[in-house]
Amino acid sequence: MGFPILSLVTFLPLLGALMVLMLPRENTRAIKQISVGTAVVTLGLGTIIWSAYDRAAGGLQFIELARWIPAIDVNYYMGADGLSVPLIFLTTLLTPLALLYSAFTINTRVKEFFLLFLVLETGMLGVFSALDLVLFYVFWELGLVPMYFLIGLWGGERREYAAIKFFIYTLAGSVFMLLGILYLYFTTGSFGIPEVAAAFETARPFAQNMGIVSLVFWGIFVAFAIKLPLFPFHTWLPDAHTEAPTAGSVILAGVLLKLGGYGFVRILLPVFPSAFKYYSPLIAALAVISIVYGALVCMAQWDLKRLIAYSSVSHMGFVMLGVAAGAAGLGVAGQETSVSLALNGAILQMFNHGVITGALFLLVGVIYERAHTRDLRAFGGLGTAMPYFFGFMLVAGFASLGLPGLAGFWAELFVFRGTLAIAPVFAIVGVLGLVFAAGYMLWKVMQNLFFGELDDRWRNLPDLYSWEIVALTPLLAFMVFFGVYPTPLVNLINTATTALAGLL
Numbered sequence: 001m002g003f004p005i006l007s008l009v010t011f012l013p014l015l016g017a018l019m020v021l022m023l024p025r026e027n028t029r030a031i032k033q034i035s036v037g038t039a040v041v042t043l044g045l046g047t048i049i050w051s052a053y054d055r056a057a058g059g060l061q062f063i064e065l066a067r068w069i070p071a072i073d074v075n076y077y078m079g080a081d082g083l084s085v086p087l088i089f090l091t092t093l094l095t096p097l098a099l100l101y102s103a104f105t106i107n108t109r110v111k112e113f114f115l116l117f118l119v120l121e122t123g124m125l126g127v128f129s130a131l132d133l134v135l136f137y138v139f140w141e142l143g144l145v146p147m148y149f150l151i152g153l154w155g156g157e158r159r160e161y162a163a164i165k166f167f168i169y170t171l172a173g174s175v176f177m178l179l180g181i182l183y184l185y186f187t188t189g190s191f192g193i194p195e196v197a198a199a200f201e202t203a204r205p206f207a208q209n210m211g212i213v214s215l216v217f218w219g220i221f222v223a224f225a226i227k228l229p230l231f232p233f234h235t236w237l238p239d240a241h242t243e244a245p246t247a248g249s250v251i252l253a254g255v256l257l258k259l260g261g262y263g264f265v266r267i268l269l270p271v272f273p274s275a276f277k278y279y280s281p282l283i284a285a286l287a288v289i290s291i292v293y294g295a296l297v298c299m300a301q302w303d304l305k306r307l308i309a310y311s312s313v314s315h316m317g318f319v320m321l322g323v324a325a326g327a328a329g330l331g332v333a334g335q336e337t338s339v340s341l342a343l344n345g346a347i348l349q350m351f352n353h354g355v356i357t358g359a360l361f362l363l364v365g366v367i368y369e370r371a372h373t374r375d376l377r378a379f380g381g382l383g384t385a386m387p388y389f390f391g392f393m394l395v396a397g398f399a400s401l402g403l404p405g406l407a408g409f410w411a412e413l414f415v416f417r418g419t420l421a422i423a424p425v426f427a428i429v430g431v432l433g434l435v436f437a438a439g440y441m442l443w444k445v446m447q448n449l450f451f452g453e454l455d456d457r458w459r460n461l462p463d464l465y466s467w468e469i470v471a472l473t474p475l476l477a478f479m480v481f482f483g484v485y486p487t488p489l490v491n492l493i494n495t496a497t498t499a500l501a502g503l504l
Contacts, residue, residue, distance in 0.1 A: 004064050004078075005045060005048065006062050006064060006078040006080060006129045007064060009049065009129075010078075010129055012041065012042050013038055013039065013042055013095070013118040013121040013122045014119060015038070017115045017116075017118035019034050020034055020111060020114055020115045020118065021111075021115055025110070028107075028110040031110055031111050032102075032103040032114065035099050035114035035117065036096060036099045036100055039095045040096045042092045042096070042121070042125075043095075043096050046089045046091070046092030049062065049080065049085055049088055050085055050086075050088075050089045053081075053085050055491055055492060055495055058495035058496070058498075058499055059495075060079040060080065060081045060194070061079065062078070062079060062080050063079045064079070065077050065078075068135070069134075072134075073185070073190065074134045074135070075132050075135075075191070076132070077132035077193075078129045078131060078135075079129070080129060081495065082493050082494065082497070082499075083262070083266060083497075086493060087128045087350065087354075088125060090254065090258070090350075090355070093355075094250060094255060094354065097250070097362070097471045097475070098117070098246075098247035099114065100467060100470065100471050101247055101250075101362060101467075101468070101471045102114070102117070102245070102247040103467075105246065105247075105369060106154065106245070108154070109153060112153070113153075116146040116150055117150070117247065119142070120143055120147060120150070122142065123140070123141075123143030124139075124251075124256065124259070126139030126142065127139045127140055131193045132192055133185070133191040133192075134181065137174070140174065143256065143259070144167065144171065144174070147166065147248065147256065148166060150244065150248040151166060151240055151245075152164075154248070155243035155248070156243040158239070161239065162236075162242070162244070163240075163243075165236045165239055165240070166239075166240040169236040170236075173224075173233075174223055176219035176220065176222050176223050177219065177220050177223035180216045180217075181220075183212075183216045184200060184216070184271065187200060188203050193267060193270075197267075197271045200271050201273070210275075213272065213275055217268070217272045217275040217276070217279070220267065220268055221264075224259075224264050224267075225260065225286075225320075226260070227257065227260030228257060228261055228316050230287065230316070231286055231289045231293055231294075231313070234290065234294075237257075237310075237312065237313060238306050238310055241306070241308070242303065242305050242309060246361060246364070246368075246369075249309075249361040250357075250361045253308075254354040254355070254357060254358035254361075255354060257312060257316055258353075261319040261323070264323050265346065265347065269323060269504070270503070273330055273504045276324075277330050277331070280325070280327045280328035281423070283320065283323075284328065284419075284423055284426045285426070287317045287318075289317075290313055290316065290317030290320065291317035291321065291432075291433035292314075292429065292433050293314075294317060295314040295439075296436055297313075298311050298314065298437075298444065299439055299443075299444065302376050302377055304364050304367070304375075304445065305361070305368070305374050307444060308360050308364060311400065314433050315349065315357070315400070316353065318345070318415050319349050319353075320346075321419055321426060321427075321430055322342040322344075322349065322414070322419065323342075323343065323346045324423075324426075325339075325418050325419040326340075326342040326346070326422075326497075328422050328423055329342070329418075330501070332422070336501060336502075338418045338419075338421035339418065339422070340418075340497050340498050340501050341414050342414070342415060342422065343500065343501065345410075345411050345413070345415035345417070345418060346411075347493045348489065348493060349411035349412070349415065351489065352410070352411050352482065353408075355478045355479060355482075356400050356407065358475055359396040359472055359476060360393075360396050360400060362472055362475075363393050363472070366464065367379075371458060371461065377448065379448055379455070380448065380450075380451065380453055381450070381451065381452055381453050381454025381458070382450050382458060385454055385461055386461060386463045386464070388469065389463055390449075392472050393449070394446070395480070396475075397441045397446060401437040401441045402434055402437065404483075406479050406483035407480075407483045407486070408479075408483075416430070416431065
C-alpha cells in the first residue's frame with residue numbers, strides 16, 4: 001500500500017493509552033469515550049487490512065523493514081499474510097466490544113483499566129504483525145503485564161492467586177522461547193522469521209545435531225503450548241478465566257490463546273519441519289487428550305464461567321491436532337490436499353473460537369452482573385424470563401458445539417477431514433470431543449439455565465440491555481455468516497497454508 005498501516009494499527013491503541021494517561025482519573029466519561037473510540041478506529045484499520053490484502057498474490061504483504069538495533073542485527077520487521085490478517089481483524093473486533101461492555105460495568109480504577117486494556121491490544125497486534133524474532137518476543141511479553149494486572153486488580157475473590165499463576169506459567173514459557181530464539185540466531189545469523197525458516201535446517205554446524213535441535217524445538221514448543229493452552233500445560237487457564245473480569249476473559253479466550261496457535265504455524269512449523277514431523281504423533285496425542293479431557297471436565301463443572309474456560313482447552317485442542325496432522329503429512333506423496341485442509345482447519349478454528357467464546361464470556365458476564373452467581377444449579381426457566389438472552393446464548397452455544405450452519409462446524413470439519421487421511425486413529429478418538437461438547441452444552445448449560453421451573457428470585461431479572469445487544473450482535477452475525485458462507489475466510493487463510501505446505 002506504500003503506507004505503514006501495520007505500524008498504525010499496532011500503535012494506535014498505545015497512543016490512545018497515552019491520551020488516557022494524561023486525563024484526570026475523575027473524568028471517567030472521557031476516559032471511556034477515548035478508549036472505545038480508539039478501539040473503534042483501530043477496528044476500521046483492521047477492516048482495511050482485511051479488504052486490502054491481495055488474495056491473488058498471497059504471501060507476506062504490507063511489509064515494513066527498518067534497522068532498529070544494528071549492533072545485534074535486530075530489525076523493525078513487520079508484515080502480514082493469510083495467517084495473520086484474520087487474527088489482526090479478530091483482535092481489532094473483540095477489543096472495542098469488550099471495552100464497550102466494560103464502559104457500563106467497570107466503575108473502580110477506571111483510568112487504569114482502560115489504559116491497560118489498550119496497551120494489551122498493542123501487544124497482541126504486534127505479535128501478529130512482527131516478522132523479527134526479537135520484535136515478536138517484545139510484543140509477546142508486552143501483553144503479559146497488562147493481563148496480569150487486569151486479573152489481579154479487577155478479578156474475583158481469588159484474583160491474586162490466578163494472576164500470579166498466569167504470570168509465572170507464561171513467563172516460564174517465555175524464558176525457554178528466548179533461549180530458543182538466541183539459538184536460532186547463532187545458527188542462521190538472522191532474527192528474521194522468513195530468513196530463519198529458509199536457512200535453519202541446512203545451517204551448520206548446530207542444526208545438524210538432532211539432540212540440540214530437539215531441545216530447542218521443545219523449548220519453544222512449551223512456550224506456545226502454555227499459551228494455547230495444550231494439555232498438560234493448561235492448568236493456569238481455568239483459574240485465570242474464572243477470576244478475570246468479563247472483558248479480560250473475552251480477550252484472554254478470544255485472542256491471547258491464539259498467540260500460541262499462531263506461534264506454532266508462524267514459527268515452529270516453518271523453522272522445524274523435520275522435528276515437528278518426527279514428534280507429530282506425540283503432539284497429536286496431546287491434542288486429542290486436550291479435546292477429550294477438556295470436554296469431559298466441562299461435564300463435571302457447575303460454575304458456568306469455569307465450564308466455558310475448560311471448553312477452550314477442548315476447542316484449542318483442535319488447533320493443535322490440525323497443525324500436528326499437517327506436520328505429519330509433510331513430504332508424503334498424495335497428502336498435499338490433506339495437509340492444507342488440516343492447517344486451514346486449525347487457523348479457521350482460531351478465528352471462529354475467538355468469535356464464539358468471546359460471545360459466550362460476554363453472556364456469562366451478563367447473567368453474573370444480574371444474579372451475582374454462576375452456579376448452574378441455581379437457575380432454571382430463564383428462557384421465558386430473559387428471551388433475548390436465551391436467543392443469543394442458544395446461537396453461541398450451538399456454534400460452540402459445532403452445529404452445521406454456524407461457524408464452529410467448518411473448522412472442525414476441515415481438521416477432521418485433513419487428519420483422517422493422515423492420522424485416522426487420532427481423528428476417530430478426537431470425534432469423542434464433539435459428542436461430549438453436545439452433552440455439556442445441551443445438558444449442563446441449556447437445560448439448567450433455560451428450562452424447568454423458574455425460581456422466584458430470577459422472575460424480575462432484566463433481559464439484555466441495548467448496549468449488551470450492540471456488543472453481542474456483531475459476534476453472532478459472524479457466527480451465522482461464516483457458518484453459511486465460510487468461503488471468504490477460507491480463501492484468505494488458504495493463501496497462507498498452501499504457500500506454507502508448498503514451501504515445506
